[in-house]
Amino acid sequence: MTRKRANKKSGNKKTPKKNNLKYGLILIVVLIIAAGGILALTSSNNANKPGEDFAFYDLNGNVGHLSDYRGKVVLLDMWATWCNPCRYQMLELRKAYQNYSHNKLEILSINIDSKETIQDIKDFIDTYAQYGYPLEWTFGKEKDSLDKYLKGGGIPTLCVFDQQGHLYFSKTGLTFFSKEDIPPNWTGDKTTLKEKIDELIT
Amino acid sequence: MRYRIISSILLSLIMLNAIQTLAAQPSVTINPTNPSPQSTLTFTVALSEENILGAWLEIQECNGNKGICYPKQNLSMEEKSPGTYQLSVTLQHSDATYMQYTIKLDTPNGWEEYFKETKVTLSQGNNGGSSNNKNNAPGFEIIGLIAASVIITMLLRRRR
Numbered sequence: 001m002t003r004k005r006a007n008k009k010s011g012n013k014k015t016p017k018k019n020n021l022k023y024g025l026i027l028i029v030v031l032i033i034a035a036g037g038i039l040a041l042t043s044s045n046n047a048n049k050p051g052e053d054f055a056f057y058d059l060n061g062n063v064g065h066l067s068d069y070r071g072k073v074v075l076l077d078m079w080a081t082w083c084n085p086c087r088y089q090m091l092e093l094r095k096a097y098q099n100y101s102h103n104k105l106e107i108l109s110i111n112i113d114s115k116e117t118i119q120d121i122k123d124f125i126d127t128y129a130q131y132g133y134p135l136e137w138t139f140g141k142e143k144d145s146l147d148k149y150l151k152g153g154g155i156p157t158l159c160v161f162d163q164q165g166h167l168y169f170s171k172t173g174l175t176f177f178s179k180e181d182i183p184p185n186w187t188g189d190k191t192t193l194k195e196k197i198d199e200l201i202t
Numbered sequence: 203m204r205y206r207i208i209s210s211i212l213l214s215l216i217m218l219n220a221i222q223t224l225a226a227q228p229s230v231t232i233n234p235t236n237p238s239p240q241s242t243l244t245f246t247v248a249l250s251e252e253n254i255l256g257a258w259l260e261i262q263e264c265n266g267n268k269g270i271c272y273p274k275q276n277l278s279m280e281e282k283s284p285g286t287y288q289l290s291v292t293l294q295h296s297d298a299t300y301m302q303y304t305i306k307l308d309t310p311n312g313w314e315e316y317f318k319e320t321k322v323t324l325s326q327g328n329n330g331g332s333s334n335n336k337n338n339a340p341g342f343e344i345i346g347l348i349a350a351s352v353i354i355t356m357l358l359r360r361r362r
Contacts, residue, residue: 082262082302082319085269113274154270174269188268 051165054144056110059118063143066165069106073200075193076159078146080113081124085174089156090128090135095177096193097137104201107137112146112155160196169196228316230305236325237301239263242292247305249285255308257287263298272298298324 053067066074077093079086093107111121118141125135149159151172160169171191176182178194228249237243245259257279264271272295279287293301300323305316 080271080274082274083271084264084302085266085271088269115276153273154265155273156269172270173265 049166052161052167053165054146056108056140056143057118058138058140059122061118064108064138064140066108066161069108070165071163072104072106073100073163073197074161074165075105075107075197076146076149076161077107077109078112078150078155078157078159079109080111080155081116081120082113083155086156089158089174091133092175092177092181092193093137094133094135095181096197099177099194100197100201105197109135109137109139110146111139111141112150114142116141158193160200162200168200228305228307230317230320232322237293237322238325238327239296239298240293242290244288244290245279245303246282247279247287249287249307251307251309252285253310254285255310257281258306258308259289259291260304260306261291261301262303263293263295263301265295265297266299268297293324299326300324 051067051070053065055063055065058064066076075093075096077086077089079089081087090109093109096105097107121139121141125139128135149167149170150157151170154172156174157172158170158175159167162168171189173188175189176186176192178192179190182190182192228247228251231246231248233244233246234241247257249257259277259279260274261277262271262274275291277289277291279289282288300321302319302321304318304320307314307316
């Protein structure tokens with residue numbers, strides 16, 4: 001057999017392999033596209049999932065729920081009266097409350113120390129009012145445990161929920177309202193309340 | 203004359219009240235005096251007040267740089283001798299920069315708080331600042347050992 005014939009014969013043998021390679025590549029591309037589509041569907045399904053909910057006691061002893069505030073961005077502030085950074089956090093939350101419409105933003109400051117009473121919270125608020133810093137948003141105590149939102153147990157811990165009640169952002173540690181409020185020597189996290197709220201409220 | 207008598211009686215009553223208040227104030231010592239994060243420290247409370255049913259220590263650790271406080275600990279103190287309560291506590295958080303404590307006494311008249319939220323800055327050095335290597339470069343001793351072993355080796359080789 002001449003070399004040409006042999007090559008022709010081997011060329012015919014190579015064709016099925018090339019076809020297999022082609023089909024394999026096409027299959028991989030199709031799988032990648034399918035995976036991307038599934039991921040897209042999954043994320044859109046998350047958006048359609050019901051928002052989060054928890055119950056708390058307000059200062060009148062009535063039960064409130066996160067779901068009562070659907071349609072608003074909710075800032076959940078977990079705190080205690082003895083926590084110094086939490087005390088400063090109140091001043092930053094006050095700026096947020098003053099800068100956004102109450103139709104668009106709500107703040108829930110929920111005290112997570114089971115040993116503190118509603119009267120302790122009221123006395124805390126009264127002290128701020130006496131010094132000219134009224135804290136006029138919703139305060140309360142835990143009813144349902146908020147442990148799942150507390151990262152490592154430190155406070156203050158802030159959670160931002162979007163208008164559908166999905167957890168959008170959370171952070172442990174003092175959070176300033178805007179970049180201008182951050183002291184020059186601040187070495188902590190510089191994420192601000194304003195930038196996170198603005199991402200949700202247009 | 204009448205006014206002098208009245209004012210002296212009032213003054214003596216005020217002083218007596220002040221003395222009693224001071225006498226009732228417990229004293230607290232903390233050992234070591236410069237604790238560091240995750241160190242063990244001993245609180246000793248000396249009371250002059252009698253009929254104490256129990257003493258509790260409330261302590262919380264915080265990081266002032268990050269603006270975080272960790273959950274409070276409420277710990278029962280042990281009565282070492284009449285009027286003296288003691289407790290050893292190991293701090294839990296490596297990144298704490300200060301701690302705050304409150305002494306709570308259980309009395310027949312109810313709970314009394316002393317040294318409410320007293321702040322203690324935690325030293326950010328080694329072992330509560332008791333390190334002996336503060337003024338030496340780290341690894342200085344190792345360099346000396348290596349140099350000595352090299353010299354000895356060279357001397358031994360020369361002898362051979």
